[in-house]
Amino acid sequence: MAGIAIRHVEKSFGRAQVIHGIDLEVRDGELVVLVGPSGCGKSTLLRMIAGLEGVTGGEIAIGDTVVNDLPPRARDIAMVFQDYALYPHKSVYDNMAFGLRMRGSPKAEIDTRVNEAAEILQIGHLLDRRPGQLSGGQRQRVAMGRAIVRRPKVFLFDEPLSNLDAQLRGEVRVEIKKLHQRFGTTIVYVTHDQVEAMTLADRIAVLRGGRLEQFATPYDIYNRPASRFVASFMGSPPMTVVPAAISADGHHIALQDGTSLPIPEARRPTVQAASGRPVALGLRPEHVRPGEARDAGDVAVDARVEVIEPLGSETLTWLTIGGRSMTGRFPPEQAVQPGQTVRVTLAMSRMHLFDGETGAAIAA
Amino acid sequence: MTALPKPKSMVWLAALVVAANGFFPALWVLFTSFKTEAELMRLPITIWPASPTLDNYVRVFVDQPILTFLFNSFMVALLSTVLCVTVSACAAYALVRLRVPMPNLILSVLLAVAMFPLISLMIPLFQTMRALNLLNTWPALILPYAVLSMPVCTLVLISFFQDIPRDLENAAMIDGCTRLGALWNVVLPLTAPGVFTAGILAFVNAWDEFLLALTLSPRVASRTLPVGITLYQGEFSFPWPIISAALIVAIVPISILIAVLQERVVGGLTQGGVKG
Numbered sequence: 114m115a116g117i118a119i120r121h122v123e124k125s126f127g128r129a130q131v132i133h134g135i136d137l138e139v140r141d142g143e144l145v146v147l148v149g150p151s152g153c154g155k156s157t158l159l160r161m162i163a164g165l166e167g168v169t170g171g172e173i174a175i176g177d178t179v180v181n182d183l184p185p186r187a188r189d190i191a192m193v194f195q196d197y198a199l200y201p202h203k204s205v206y207d208n209m210a211f212g213l214r215m216r217g218s219p220k221a222e223i224d225t226r227v228n229e230a231a232e233i234l235q236i237g238h239l240l241d242r243r244p245g246q247l248s249g250g251q252r253q254r255v256a257m258g259r260a261i262v263r264r265p266k267v268f269l270f271d272e273p274l275s276n277l278d279a280q281l282r283g284e285v286r287v288e289i290k291k292l293h294q295r296f297g298t299t300i301v302y303v304t305h306d307q308v309e310a311m312t313l314a315d316r317i318a319v320l321r322g323g324r325l326e327q328f329a330t331p332y333d334i335y336n337r338p339a340s341r342f343v344a345s346f347m348g349s350p351p352m353t354v355v356p357a358a359i360s361a362d363g364h365h366i367a368l369q370d371g372t373s374l375p376i377p378e379a380r381r382p383t384v385q386a387a388s389g390r391p392v393a394l395g396l397r398p399e400h401v402r403p404g405e406a407r408d409a410g411d412v413a414v415d416a417r418v419e420v421i422e423p424l425g426s427e428t429l430t431w432l433t434i435g436g437r438s439m440t441g442r443f444p445p446e447q448a449v450q451p452g453q454t455v456r457v458t459l460a461m462s463r464m465h466l467f468d469g470e471t472g473a474a475i476a477a
Numbered sequence: 478m479t480a481l482p483k484p485k486s487m488v489w490l491a492a493l494v495v496a497a498n499g500f501f502p503a504l505w506v507l508f509t510s511f512k513t514e515a516e517l518m519r520l521p522i523t524i525w526p527a528s529p530t531l532d533n534y535v536r537v538f539v540d541q542p543i544l545t546f547l548f549n550s551f552m553v554a555l556l557s558t559v560l561c562v563t564v565s566a567c568a569a570y571a572l573v574r575l576r577v578p579m580p581n582l583i584l585s586v587l588l589a590v591a592m593f594p595l596i597s598l599m600i601p602l603f604q605t606m607r608a609l610n611l612l613n614t615w616p617a618l619i620l621p622y623a624v625l626s627m628p629v630c631t632l633v634l635i636s637f638f639q640d641i642p643r644d645l646e647n648a649a650m651i652d653g654c655t656r657l658g659a660l661w662n663v664v665l666p667l668t669a670p671g672v673f674t675a676g677i678l679a680f681v682n683a684w685d686e687f688l689l690a691l692t693l694s695p696r697v698a699s700r701t702l703p704v705g706i707t708l709y710q711g712e713f714s715f716p717w718p719i720i721s722a723a724l725i726v727a728i729v730p731i732s733i734l735i736a737v738l739q740e741r742v743v744g745g746l747t748q749g750g751v752k753g
């Protein structure tokens with residue numbers, strides 16, 4: 114078992130630099146999820162940890178060992194690939210046993226470990242089959258089995274669930290969480306599915322264009338996003354972010370059509386510095402509710418309903434407020450119709466403010 | 478499937494023409510090998526031997542050391558095939574997987590080499606082998622045969638290697654293989670049909686080759702089959718039936734060998750399939 118230290122790592126392919134100096138400290142036993150839009154360098158970073166890609170600059174350490182110059186086989190890691198990468202010419206048993214065989218484990222131990230892993234993953238009845246004879250979900254389990262039999266220091270997952278259907282994905286997600294709780298092995302997990310990121314991670318690293326945008330717990334990523342990018346990337350439906358301006362005294366925030374919203378007392382000191390500058394106001398859908406203001410800091414405004422999406426447990430409602438479109442989460446029993454004008458409450462105490470130019474969060 | 482637009486009989490006819498064109502000479506040789514010389518010269522021409530005889534086969538083994546020729550041919554073809562496939566596999570792998578500069582240029586050069594007329598290489602090859610003191614030895618043929626088949630083998634293997642997902646090798650390397658280990662444990666088993674195809678090409682090229690063999694290895698004891706068979710020809714006679722029998726002896730064992738190997742390799746593979 115070991116943590117991973119990524120120290121100012123850079124990566125270029127030819128002249129194109131794709132990782133621009135990332136620092137990341139994964140603690141021993143931690144499950145860290147790398148998220149970010151397509152092409153932001155998640156896989157590249159993971160493959161550098163695995164040793165499948167060289168490092169152009171900086172340093173990667175697993176435990177106390179700097180592994181920059183170690184080949185993958187010497188890093189004591191296991192990896193689950195998006196397309197599983199099972200050996201098609203080997204049986205399920207041999208797929209799982211291969212890594213142990215290559216390391217010269219005694220036959221009896223291989224047998225014990227493979228059977229143990231097969232039992233945990235409920236694939237005992239598939240051991241004689243070839244990967245070609247398995248369903249997607251079964252292959253996925255075999256791929257995980259191949260990783261866990263080796264008992265490596267670190268597990269690396271590259272979008273392991275993206276080829277499964279939604280229901281199976283949910284099941285296997287829980288399975289992965291169980292495995293992590295059971296073995297307590299350090300895991301680095303790449304996904305672009307934010308539900309996976311939120312549910313699995315001890316900490317989430319949000320990457321953007323080869324840079325680390327924020328590295329924090331799922332709670333902080335969701336509730337204290339460091340930037341407008343993180344705020345709109347995590348959360349479904351995403352946070353509504355609209356351009357706005359703060360009054361000179363820092364008591365009001367004005368939307369572009371002139372609608373002026375009072376800023377709650379508690380937030381005033383921190384936003385004062387941004388007064389007079391363009392900012393962006395962010396509100397999560399759950400902070401846009403129907404009805405009149407109830408709590409301190411709430412502001413009630415009139416809104417026009419554009420589209421409703423009933424989900425059963427709630428109704429997502431697309432509204433026009435202050436000339437801008439915003440999303441609200443309404444209780445399902447709230448009967449609203451498109452075209453209607455309704456009274457909605459903005460929980461201004463939960464608002465997020467971002468610098469209008471850099472997108473960086475203005476301290477909450 | 479939608480109905481074929483042309484009647485099936487046309488397809489059969491076409492197939493028959495192609496097959497007859499390919500097989501008739503071989504069958505003719507086979508039938509001739511069981512005829513007496515007198516029958517062959519008689520009119521009207523017979524196709525089926527009137528009174529089949531094995532005399533020609535006896536003569537094949539008695540008149541000349543054909544077993545030596547067979548052995549020479551087999552060893553030269555086998556060793557040149559092994560050498561050729563090994564080098565071609567490394568080259569193809571490097572071109573597909575490793576970041577070799579200008580892979581397309583390298584491929585074009587390979588192809589250009591394959592276009593070289595053999596005859597233009599003969600004198601330099603002869604001088605080289607003489608200087609190396611290799612004339613009338615197996616290596617005199619093994620080396621050029623391996624090189625001559627390399628371009629086509631490399632091309633065949635490239636197309637097979639390209640179908641292997643990179644992550645399969647990555648998985649093997651994480652599982653404890655070196656890159657060569659991954660090539661051996663994962664890539665080669667999965668590309669066995671390609672390796673086999675390349676091997677057959679190299680083997681048959683070497684087995685059939687006449688010009689170089691005649692030039693570089695003319696001594697009777699070191700002759701390969703194609704050159705050895707010329708010895709059945711007398712100064713004033715050309716015993717067709719005996720030469721036909723020798724040809725059959727040259728063709729049959731190798732055909733059987735290839736058929737058996739193919740059965741094994743292909744049979745073992747249909748279960749796998751990279752796409753799974």
Ligand SMILES: Nc1ncnc2c1ncn2[C@@H]1O[C@H](COP(=O)(O)OP(=O)(O)OP(=O)(O)O)[C@@H](O)[C@H]1O
Pocket residue numbers: 126131149150151152153154155156157158305
């Ligand atoms: N071998 C390579 N050669 C050149 N460029 C590469 C190579 N591999 C990746 N890249 C580039 O590096 C960038 C990051 O790629 P990477 O695969 O890490 O993205 P990702 O975040 O995993 O995206 P996705 O979510 O689509 O998997 C991309 O712009 C990609 O084009």
Ligand SMILES: [Mg+2]
Pocket residue numbers: 155156157
């Ligand atoms: Mg990726």
